[in-house]
Structure formats: structure tokens, C-alpha cells
Amino acid sequence: MFSEDPDKVSSMTTTSPQGRTELLRPDGSPVRVLVVDDELSITELLSMALRYEGWQIRSAGDGTGALQTARDFRPDAVVLDMMLPDMDGLTVLGRLRRDLPDVPVLFLTAKDAVEDRIAGLTAGGDDYVTKPFSLEEVVARLRGLIRRSGAADRRSDSVLVVGDLMLDEDSHEVSRGGDNIHLTATEFELLRFLMRNPRRVLSKAQILDRVWSYDFGGQANVVELYISYLRRKIDAGREPMIHTRRGAGYLIKPAAS
Amino acid sequence: MFSEDPDKVSSMTTTSPQGRTELLRPDGSPVRVLVVDDELSITELLSMALRYEGWQIRSAGDGTGALQTARDFRPDAVVLDMMLPDMDGLTVLGRLRRDLPDVPVLFLTAKDAVEDRIAGLTAGGDDYVTKPFSLEEVVARLRGLIRRSGAADRRSDSVLVVGDLMLDEDSHEVSRGGDNIHLTATEFELLRFLMRNPRRVLSKAQILDRVWSYDFGGQANVVELYISYLRRKIDAGREPMIHTRRGAGYLIKPAAS
């Protein structure tokens, strides 16, 4: 039970109860993320999703609270809404950087926000997503930021592999058995979600909640539709990797199994 | 685990988490740059961008602070605004040179600054850029200065190569498959940014933030436009190297892939 499994002792990653691989900090402690947004529904949504990644989350509802929390929480990354009640996002950023010069920031901006205030945001390696966002998108961007900032180990694995299926999160390239496959943005996100949870059944509700943005009000059968698209591109003519669990959901697993 | 990997110990460059090649000092420590400008927004923007290059940054808001910081920080390069509140840029330069005779300086000057004041600035191997600048420009010039000063190793790699596409940062020459290609300044910067991040999807926001100057307030579709110009010159009739990732951005990669 407590055998000296060298992989377990020295590795910088661990496998979550859900079977996914987590990012960890070099000292083995969980990654810390500070979430700042004035809408409680947003901070709660994000906190839940990010905790599920195995990260340690704190949240704040305004700039003042954010700066305070940042000081003693010392997060490895910050999710920062640009529109806060008490101060401008850029002001928060500036002060944040005084205490934590290297912390990467993921900005949240309204879709229709004037473009000019986004200028320069990604200059320092930071990134942003527009509201309404999908959780997979936020998680993926955060993982990218954290990986690149060097706050976590497991640096170079921007590639997900399941069987002979390969997905590169940097180049957005997907291939199966060496053949390149072109996916649309939504197809890509769906496949990424499946591949981050191999051999696990994901319900349509879960998929909808993670891959589509939180304000999606459409028909529930988009998931079926997109699964069908993916199959056409990925399983076409080959041993299928995407499987239906009737009444439960879908799962992906290596073909030979 | 701690084996003597000769490559690791003696190499003068490393590959950043981003996959790009960094400049390092001969002893393997990060390059140090001092940024001097009285506008906080400028020092912050530059600090962010230069930190992202893997460099170690200090900043100062006036000449006095600059000289003080320079003394114990001993930077490998200095970015110096010519217009400081307490003293003239040339005065700062003179005193700076007393402590650090060989440090290369990148001057920042207002666009409308009288030409004759700039005259001679670059005589000693220094360089300058006019405000408003683009980050790619500043980074490129700094890399050039540092490379040429001998403060960092990896001297001769002023040439970026992706597939049969070649870009020389010193001569500003570009060729594909041996054919010389003439690019305008903006086209050149865009291509350089793409080539410094091969096989990685770069969003339009990232491109805008790095390649256009920080005060650019125009339409986001200049990026599309310039991508289209580049394609006409680089991919014309050939196997395309510049690819669109709809909804994500653009990337460059070798044709055969």
C-alpha cells in the first residue's frame, strides 16, 4: 500500500481521483489561482471548475480585495475581470505586478468591450478570454499560462495522447495514426475535453457545461451533433475511439482495448 | 537525476517554456536589463514584455534612480528614455558610462524629437527607437545590442529559419527556397514574430500587441490584411506555410508537414 513507487515519489504530477493528470508546483504543492470578478455567479462557476482541476482557489469581488488576497495567498496565476466596481482592471494589474512581478494573468473581458482597452494585454505573455466563455477554454488558457510561467512542472506536455490519437494544444493540430485532421474550434474543444478524460464516460450535461459557454441556451442535441462530426473526422474508416454509453454519455479510449 | 549532463551545464542557451530560444549570459545566468522611463505605463509594458523574453528586469523613473540602480544591478543592457524629469538623457548616458563603460544602450525618443539631438547616439554601437514603438522592435533591437556586446553567447544566430524560409535579423533579408523576397517594415516584423514562434497559434490580439505600436487604435483587421500581404509574397504559388486557425489565430510552419 505504501510501497516506494519511485514514480509516485519523485514525480511532479499526480493522478487525480478522476484519473486525470494534474499540474503541480515544483515543490509538489497544488497550484494556486486567484479569481477576481464582481459577479458572484462567475467566481463560483470558475472556482468550482478550477478546484476540480486540483488547484487551490481563492476569489475576490473587487480590486481592493484582490490585492489584499494576492498578498498573502501568493497565487501562481490570476483570473482578472477587467470590469471591477472599485477600480480599473489595468490599475489592479499594475499594483498586482508590484507584489508579484511574474504572476501570469488571464483577463476576462466583455465581448463587446471596446477593443482599445485590450491593447497590450497579451504583450507580457498574459492572455484573455471574452465573456461569455466556456470552462474548457478558461482552463486550457490557464494551464497554458501556468505551464509557460514555469510555476508548475510538467512543462512541455502541451500534447494530449490517447492511443494513436494526438492533440497539440499549442499548434491546435490533431492527428490520428499520423494523418493530420482538421477540426473546427468547437470540435477541437470537445475533443480536448474527451481526451483530457480518457476512458471516462462524460454525460451530455457535463460536456455542454464544459465545452459550450455558460450562457448557451440552445438545443441539447448539439452535443450529439458534434460527436457525430468528430466521429466522421476521427473514426472515419478506422477502429472507433469514441463510444456511446447509451443513457450515460460518451467516452474516448484507445482503439485497441 | 543529477547526472552531469554536459549539454545542460555548458550550454549558453536554453529553451524557454514557450519553446523559444533564449539569450543567456556566458555564465548561464539570465540577461539583465535596466529600463528607464518616467511614464509608469511604459516601464510596466516593457518590463512585462522583456521578462517574457526570460530576462531579468529592473526599472527606474528618473536619471538619479537609474544611476543608482545601474550601480548594483550591473545590467547587460539599458533602455533609456531621452526625456527624463530630473536630467538630460545625455547626462545620464555620460554618468552611466563612467560605471559601466561597455553597457549597450537602447534610447527611446519622441518621434518629433529634433534629429540633431539623436545624431551620434548610435555612433558607439548603441541604438534607438522612437515612441510609440512596437514590442517586437524593442526586443529585436535589444537582442541585437546584447548579442553584439558579447554579454551573451549565441552570437551568430541572427537568422531565423523555418523550413525553406529564412529571415536575417541583421540584414533584414528574407528568402524562401533561395528566392529573395522584399518585405516592408511591418511585413518584416510580422513575419519575424511568426517565425520566432513557429508551430504555435498566435491570436490576432497577440500579434497586434507585439507587432503594432502600443498606441495603435485601429481596426483589428490590419492583422488579416498583413497576413494576406505576407501570403502573397511568401506562399505565392508555393506550398503554404502560413496557416489560419479559424477562431484561434495564425501560425507558421514548414511546408512539408
Next chain:
DNA sequence: CTGGAACCTGTGATTTTTCTGAGAAACACA
């Protein structure tokens, strides 16, 4: 065997995103 539930997928309307032509403005240089 049969009916209903769950799932799959073709079609096409709608929306979003990207591309590009034309020309105005800014600039560089002789």
C-alpha cells in the same frame, strides 16, 4: 416482437470570421 426512448445525421438557414480590392492618408526620399 413491438413501442418508445435515446441517439444519429442530412439539410439548410443564420451568423461569424476571414479575405481582398480600392482608395485615402501618411511618409520617405530625392
Next chain:
DNA sequence: TGTGTTTCTCAGAAAAATCACAGGTTCCAG
């Protein structure tokens, strides 16, 4: 100052992606 180049805006064309709808198929319980 004039000319050619470069940069950029605007607007419409083209392409691609997203999604609703609906008819068809598969599965399973009874």
C-alpha cells in the same frame, strides 16, 4: 515639392462554422 511607397480604413465578397430541425436508426424493456 513631387513621386513612389507604405500603411491603413472601409466595405463587400467569400468561406466556414454553428446550430435548429426533422426524419431515420438503434437499442432495450416488456
